Amino acid sequence: MKQEPAEGLIVVCPDGPLLVRGHFEIVTPAGEPVPRQRRTVALCRCGASAIKPYCDGTHKLIKFRTDPAAPADPAPADPGP
């Protein structure tokens, strides 16, 4: 069995949801807990899911694209002059 990270880990899926793993809590703006059934969840970022905040796969139907694509290994910030 794959071990979960001690703290929440967010994986940015190209053209898809945000996968959240580890120990975390999802709450409403008022601080009320949002029920979840799984330890790893996919959060919608296309805005078209019928079960927000969770992804229901609709991003594939609407051909959601993250453009420009999120860098897999972003370059370090420029420290400036």
Ligand code: FES
């Ligand atoms: S990201 Fe999957 S339905 Fe929105």
